[in-house]
Amino acid sequence: MRLSHLGALVALGSLLASPVLAQTAAPGAASPGPAAKPPVTAPAPAAAKPMPNTTAATSALIDINTAPKDQLDKLPQIGEARAEAIIKGRPYRAKNELVDKKIIPQNAYDAIKDRIIAHQKS
Numbered sequence: 001m002r003l004s005h006l007g008a009l010v011a012l013g014s015l016l017a018s019p020v021l022a023q024t025a026a027p028g029a030a031s032p033g034p035a036a037k038p039p040v041t042a043p044a045p046a047a048a049k050p051m052p053n054t055t056a057a058t059s060a061l062i063d064i065n066t067a068p069k070d071q072l073d074k075l076p077q078i079g080e081a082r083a084e085a086i087i088k089g090r091p092y093r094a095k096n097e098l099v100d101k102k103i104i105p106q107n108a109y110d111a112i113k114d115r116i117i118a119h120q121k122s
Helices: 003-017 054-059 069-073 080-088 106-112
Strands: none
Touching: 069 080
């Protein structure tokens, strides 16, 4: 960028950063007088938190109907033997069937229930 362009950008930036000049009233309009308060402007809205993407959230879950053994094995309280038992018990209609079918104990299910899902085939 040339130096002359840089100077123009700096001047433009300082112009944009300067406070807004007060507007003058039209001739014959009533003057607000010295006791008038400046207009109140609404504060800028806080950055809205993005809504959680439900498809992204569910894609992060491990599908107990399709996950490979090594992926199941990485879940807390699920080792090779429990991962193999989960695979042998497929398909599942719901993730709580892991306990209902006595594939894993309740405490192991409680440790993984927020990380798994049981998708149905379409």
